[in-house]
Amino acid sequence: MPLSRSNSCVDIDFTLRRTFKKTSFRPLQREVIVAALEGQDVFVQAATSFGKSLCFQLPAVIDHGITIVISPLLSLMTDQVNALRLAGIRAGTINGNTSFEEKKDLLRDLATGHPLTRLLYVTPEQCSSDHFRKHLSTVYDQQELARIAVDEAHCISEWGHDFRPSFKQLCWFRESFPDVPVICLTATATAQVRRDIISTMGLEESKTKVFTMTTSRTNLHYEVRFKCDEEDHFEDFLAWLKSTHRRRAEDPQRRTQLDKKQERVDNVPGIIYAITRNDCESIAARLRSNKIGAKPYHAGLTTQEKNETLQRWVNNEEGYDVIVATTAFGMGIDKENVRFVVHWSIPKSFEGFYQEAGRAGRDGKASLCIMYYSREDRDRAFKRIANDKKEASNLTARMKSLQALINYCEETNSCRHALICQYFGELTMPQCDYACDWHKDSKALKRAKKNGLQSEEWVSTQRDMGRFDDGWDGYD
Numbered sequence: 040m041p042l043s044r045s046n047s048c049v050d051i052d053f054t055l056r057r058t059f060k061k062t063s064f065r066p067l068q069r070e071v072i073v074a075a076l077e078g079q080d081v082f083v084q085a086a087t088s089f090g091k092s093l094c095f096q097l098p099a100v101i102d103h104g105i106t107i108v109i110s111p112l113l114s115l116m117t118d119q120v121n122a123l124r125l126a127g128i129r130a131g132t133i134n135g136n137t138s139f140e141e142k143k144d145l146l147r148d149l150a151t152g153h154p155l156t157r158l159l160y161v162t163p164e165q166c167s168s169d170h171f172r173k174h175l176s177t178v179y180d181q182q183e184l185a186r187i188a189v190d191e192a193h194c195i196s197e198w199g200h201d202f203r204p205s206f207k208q209l210c211w212f213r214e215s216f217p218d219v220p221v222i223c224l225t226a227t228a229t230a231q232v233r234r235d236i237i238s239t240m241g242l243e244e245s246k247t248k249v250f251t252m253t254t255s256r257t258n259l260h261y262e263v264r265f266k267c268d269e270e271d272h273f274e275d276f277l278a279w280l281k282s283t284h285r286r287r288a289e290d291p292q293r294r295t296q297l298d299k300k301q302e303r304v305d306n307v308p309g310i311i312y313a314i315t316r317n318d319c320e321s322i323a324a325r326l327r328s329n330k331i332g333a334k335p336y337h338a339g340l341t342t343q344e345k346n347e348t349l350q351r352w353v354n355n356e357e358g359y360d361v362i363v364a365t366t367a368f369g370m371g372i373d374k375e376n377v378r379f380v381v382h383w384s385i386p387k388s389f390e391g392f393y394q395e396a397g398r399a400g401r402d403g404k405a406s407l408c409i410m411y412y413s414r415e416d417r418d419r420a421f422k423r424i425a426n427d428k429k430e431a432s433n434l435t436a437r438m439k440s441l442q443a444l445i446n447y448c449e450e451t452n453s454c455r456h457a458l459i460c461q462y463f464g465e466l467t468m469p470q471c472d473y474a475c476d477w478h479k480d481s482k483a484l485k486r487a488k489k490n491g492l493q494s495e496e497w498v499s500t501q502r503d504m505g506r507f508d509d510g511w512d513g514y515d
């Protein structure tokens with residue numbers, strides 16, 4: 040039986056202000072929320088930091104019943120649940136880290152058929168459990184299942200960069216609860232991935248309200264810096280960071296501002312993405328020996344160590360300015376003043392690069408995204424994908440995405456923002472106010488590429504000699 044909806048008189052602006060403490064909607068947030076409240080199936084693709092979570096959280100607060108949010112990211116679930124609870128909203132999560140007691144309470148709440156919980160965050164694996172499904176059916180029978188929200192929906196598609204087989208089973212929701220609306224959200228979907236998500240979820244394309252917004256983040260400054268194995272780019276990065284600290288210290292006006300806010304001159308928060316755990320440890324140690332507060336973050340550390348590092352970094356504590364991380368530190372990080380994201384070498388996919396770079400500048404202020412690129416790293420990246428047993432199923436898609444990222448790095452005739460929008464199939468090109476290396480100085484960019492990269496001949500000889508092993512032991 041369909042859930043009856045009577046939202047016409049609900050003031051969503053009031054809820055935005057009262058519950059979420061925001062003064063206004065960002066462009067298109069209102070339209071998405073209205074479509075969701077009307078009971079339509081919705082697909083949202085919007086840039087990193089757009090504010091996608093609000094698009095299902097606000098309807099969940101207004102609507103009668105419970106919203107089930109499916110997310111692959113444990114840390115994100117915990118963060119969002121904590122934030123919702125602080126706002127006075129009943130929210131919970133059932134995942135591998137949930138205590139037995141809490142899980143029992145949440146399941147008991149579901150079993151009543153009239154749950155008090157408004158938003159329940161779960162993993163896709165949880166949704167496959169018969170026990171959990173039975174509870175959801177009870178809620179559905181009582182007409183209390185308001186909506187299904189699938190966050191990071193690109194994980195559904197084999198054409199997506201982060202495909203998770205467990206997401207494929209989510210079609211169960213439409214099959215079992217045909218009249219419960221679904222909202223899928225992602226920052227990264229090509230047209231093919233979008234179609235795949237909609238059909239895999241069992242939604243009808245013609246009846247799904249699709250919102251695709253630009254992926255462009257105009258406050259991010261994109262730069263590719265060329266390198267080769269024979270040169271250590273640590274010094275290049277350190278010189279840039281130190282010059283940033285110097286500029287903050289030497290500008291009297293800036294200095295006064297910082298002093299007023301009791302902010303340290305060297306608190307320029309950033310993330311460096313590296314491939315291996317060893318790289319994370321050694322880059323962080325080198326930075327520390329150069330008086331930069333840097334900490335490693337990777338799956339080899341204990342949960343307690345990782346949580347502590349994350350918390351102290353979020354709080355801008357001294358000694359925790361720069362996180363040197365593997366991809367274990369990724370989607371879902373919502374610290375607003377990240378001033379730079381550096382890719383120490385090329386990551387495994389275009390979408391991964393966009394997501395990770397998207398952790399920068401979430402407060403809308405100018406922030407720098409540097410990618411260090413070498414042809415030797417390019418070859419290692421291909422090798423890693425070919426050898427990655429865990430994700431063998433979508434090899435073609437992953438190779439294609441990596442190739443697109445390589446093209447992005449090697450391109451010296453186009454704006455970086457335009458290249459990103461093109462990749463995601465956008466037809467209108469974004470504005471770029473000198474916010475990429477090509478716009479800043481295209482001639483210098485060409486020169487840097489010519490001088491910085493090894494020739495293809497040299498690289499292929501080294502490859503034939505088996506010189507490109509990097510001690511990689513699987514993605515974290």
Ligand SMILES: Nc1ncnc2c1ncn2[C@@H]1O[C@H](COP(=O)(O)OP(=O)(O)OP(=O)(O)O)[C@@H](O)[C@H]1O
Pocket residue numbers: 061062063064065068085086087088089090091092093225226370371372373397401
């Ligand atoms: N209307 C709004 N006004 C002010 N801040 C907002 C608004 N909507 C969302 N935000 C804030 O923007 C930040 C980013 O939101 P959110 O985490 O939902 O982004 P996202 O679109 O999921 O990004 P990503 O894909 O990068 O994780 C959050 O801190 C959120 O509180």
